[in-house]
Amino acid sequence: MALNTIWVHAEVGGDKPSSITLELISKARTLAGTVEAFYAGDNADAVAADLGQYGVSKVYTVATEGLQGIPVASAMAAQIGAGNKPDLIMFGSTYDGRDVLARLSVAIDRPVLTNNTDVSVEGDEVRVTTAVFGGTSDVTTAFRCEAPHLASFRPKSFVAEPGGAATPEVVAAEATEQGKVTVHERHVEEHSGPILDEAAVVVSGGRGLGEAEKFEMVETLAKLLKGAPGASRAIVDAGWVPYSYQVGQTGKVVKPDVYIAVGISGATQHMVGMKGSKTIIAINKDAEAPIFSIADLGIVGDVHKIMPKLIEALQQR
Amino acid sequence: MNVVVCVKQIPDPATPGALDPSTNLMKRDGKLILDDSDAYGVEMALQLVSDAGGGEVTLVSMAPNDEKSGLRTGLAMGAAKAILVSDPALAGSDALGTAKVLAAAIKRAEPDLVITGTESTDGYTGTVPEQIAAILGFASITFAKSIQIADGTAKVDRQTEAGYDEVSAPLPAVISVTAGVVEPRYPSFKGIMAAKSKPVDSLTVADLGIPADQVGAAGARQEIISVSPAEERQAGEIIEDDGESHLKIVQFLESQKVL
Ligand SMILES: Cc1cc2nc3c(=O)[nH]c(=O)nc-3n(C[C@H](O)[C@H](O)[C@H](O)COP(=O)(O)OP(=O)(O)OC[C@H]3O[C@@H](n4cnc5c(N)ncnc54)[C@H](O)[C@@H]3O)c2cc1C
Ligand SMILES: Nc1ncnc2c1ncn2[C@@H]1O[C@H](COP(=O)(O)O)[C@@H](O)[C@H]1O
Numbered sequence: 001m002a003l004n005t006i007w008v009h010a011e012v013g014g015d016k017p018s019s020i021t022l023e024l025i026s027k028a029r030t031l032a033g034t035v036e037a038f039y040a041g042d043n044a045d046a047v048a049a050d051l052g053q054y055g056v057s058k059v060y061t062v063a064t065e066g067l068q069g070i071p072v073a074s075a076m077a078a079q080i081g082a083g084n085k086p087d088l089i090m091f092g093s094t095y096d097g098r099d100v101l102a103r104l105s106v107a108i109d110r111p112v113l114t115n116n117t118d119v120s121v122e123g124d125e126v127r128v129t130t131a132v133f134g135g136t137s138d139v140t141t142a143f144r145c146e147a148p149h150l151a152s153f154r155p156k157s158f159v160a161e162p163g164g165a166a167t168p169e170v171v172a173a174e175a176t177e178q179g180k181v182t183v184h185e186r187h188v189e190e191h192s193g194p195i196l197d198e199a200a201v202v203v204s205g206g207r208g209l210g211e212a213e214k215f216e217m218v219e220t221l222a223k224l225l226k227g228a229p230g231a232s233r234a235i236v237d238a239g240w241v242p243y244s245y246q247v248g249q250t251g252k253v254v255k256p257d258v259y260i261a262v263g264i265s266g267a268t269q270h271m272v273g274m275k276g277s278k279t280i281i282a283i284n285k286d287a288e289a290p291i292f293s294i295a296d297l298g299i300v301g302d303v304h305k306i307m308p309k310l311i312e313a314l315q316q317r
Numbered sequence: 318m319n320v321v322v323c324v325k326q327i328p329d330p331a332t333p334g335a336l337d338p339s340t341n342l343m344k345r346d347g348k349l350i351l352d353d354s355d356a357y358g359v360e361m362a363l364q365l366v367s368d369a370g371g372g373e374v375t376l377v378s379m380a381p382n383d384e385k386s387g388l389r390t391g392l393a394m395g396a397a398k399a400i401l402v403s404d405p406a407l408a409g410s411d412a413l414g415t416a417k418v419l420a421a422a423i424k425r426a427e428p429d430l431v432i433t434g435t436e437s438t439d440g441y442t443g444t445v446p447e448q449i450a451a452i453l454g455f456a457s458i459t460f461a462k463s464i465q466i467a468d469g470t471a472k473v474d475r476q477t478e479a480g481y482d483e484v485s486a487p488l489p490a491v492i493s494v495t496a497g498v499v500e501p502r503y504p505s506f507k508g509i510m511a512a513k514s515k516p517v518d519s520l521t522v523a524d525l526g527i528p529a530d531q532v533g534a535a536g537a538r539q540e541i542i543s544v545s546p547a548e549e550r551q552a553g554e555i556i557e558d559d560g561e562s563h564l565k566i567v568q569f570l571e572s573q574k575v576l
Binding site: 013018066067069073093094095098099101102103105106107109110111112113114115127131132135136137138139140141142143144145179180181182183184185186187188189200201225226227233236237238239242243244249250257258260275278279280281287292293294295296297298299300301302305306309310313314317 | 341411412413416441443445446451452456458459460476478479480482483484485487490497539540541542543544545546549557562563566570
């Protein structure tokens with residue numbers, strides 16, 4: 001049995017719906033007759049039109065001051081309180097997605113199931129699947145309460161595919177409460193080249209590089225391969241590169257054609273962010289490094305010897 | 318200024334986790350330690366209280382079996398006291414149940430500020446902090462990269478997808494801090510000795526006045542249907558660098574048509 005209605009918390013990257021939003025909507029379309037979105041942000045009409053290409057039939061817009069958590073959750077809760085009840089509400093495991101999800105769970109007293117990689121409907125039961133122990137096991141859990149069910153999903157869990165084209169109705173959903181947080185200024189980190197989570201090639205560096213300056217080798221190689229540079233948390237925490245480079249459980253999930261891990265041990269929290277890559281190359285001086293257990297090509301050796309030669313060989317082509 | 322830090326006590330992440338086959342819940346027997354993710358919060362709180370020139374840091378934790386070893390670590394770092402909620406009725410609690418318990422315990426400490434980690438190492442729902450704030454009716458800021466307190470206001474740099482936002486909120490507030498915001502201090506020998514006699518207030522669910530059906534497995538209102546091994550990736554070719562291994566990489570890249 002399919003569901004009647006799914007709501008998706010829609011977010012944008014720049015002025016377009018973010019990939020996670022389109023992934024969630026594409027999945028929702030296969031599970032429910034009606035897919036609707038909640039959106040708090042600028043250019044609602046343009047964003048709604050884009051969401052329509054993926055089958056969203058109605059977009060609720062929420063006016064927010066400050067952060068999204070309280071206003072968007074209060075607008076959803078008000079709709080639900082008025083009897084407009086979806087079966088399932090899907091969120092991305094993102095900064096704002098989590099805030100809204102958590103506030104809503106308290107507002108309507110529902111459990112949340114987070115960081116899922118799949119969702120299915122069995123009879124009238126909604127089930128979600130999440131990866132545990134660094135992605136070595138999948139746990140499937142069923143909601144045992146009254147709808148709406150609340151769940152968040154990791155990026156790249158589903159494939160974004162246009163379909164079910166519609167011209168969505170755009171309606172304002174009133175936020176019954178605004179938060180007390182003021183946003184003074186938004187800083188955007190500049191970057192060139194492809195975006196980390198969309199690049200066909202990702203070259204990531206870890207503590208094995210030895211020092212911050214050596215990250216340049218990672219950047220050079222990424223550029224030569226028209227890919228994006230990434231990083232382990234160890235070197236993000238050490239301040240070598242900004243957080244936006246981080247791949248893993250608390251960073252980005254990437255699924256490139258080729259992932260090159262340079263001086264990265266392969267901690268489970270790193271691997272959950274890159275295990276889905278089509279192919280993996282690892283360079284590490286320790287033959288026992290866990291990263292080798294998932295590498296298609298593993299080179300046991302010193303990054304300081306191998307990387308310069310590799311870069312030179314590619315530059316000469 | 319009084320600051321509460323929520324600290325989770327978890328099985329040592331160095332030992333592989335396992336599910337209890339009879340309940341499908343994460344095994345949490347044996348000795349627990351202070352979650353690394355929360356050591357940053359403890360350090361941040363100690364620094365803020367010291368900057369404010371007065372007040373104290375109270376740790377709040379929910380853990381099975383009256384477990385205190387992780388709390389002792391935080392007390393040894395310099396926290397003044399701790400509240401521990403431990404009750405067999407809490408087994409199987411989900412994020413919302415946990416937040417209900419922690420919020421009730423936090424209330425007792427009447428804090429100006431509550432600090433948490435962004436996500437725990439073993440549960441990583443990342444929703445508990447914001448749920449606590451919602452229950453307490455506090456302002457909340459997640460993913461803080463830095464915190465400054467002045468005139469009853471918290472100024473925070475909050476991590477975002479694209480960079481960071483400068484935001485502020487009036488106290489009382491719940492703020493979750495990212496790993497690496499501060500360098501957690503190592504407990505000194507004196508600190509470790511002092512921690513042994515610092516007060517730990519042990520409470521049950523009934524002490525907090527929370528109905529038992531709101532927490533634990535009953536409150537979680539969910540059921541694990543199956544646990545299955547994930548599709549495993551196979552290791553491919555592993556070679557020792559002989560000075561020419563970069564050519565192997567070039568070849569591989571060619572075979573993948575990225576060159
Ligand atoms: C809640 C939580 C969330 C986390 N989230 C993430 C996350 O999102 N992403 C993430 O990456 N981590 C995450 N971590 C951290 C993770 O557990 C590891 O600590 C981290 O990934 C290690 O980074 P690393 O591989 O660079 O460093 P290390 O583990 O120190 O590995 C360095 C590697 O470099 C090799 N090496 C050293 N010198 C050389 C050389 N000259 N040549 C070749 N190889 C060399 C070593 O053999 C070693 O294998 C998280 C941890 C927790 C607790
Ligand atoms: N059982 C617990 N006891 C104390 N604090 C907790 C507990 N569970 C979660 N927290 C706090 O909430 C943060 C986020 O946890 P989580 O939502 O599980 O990812 C942690 O870093 C802790 O600060």
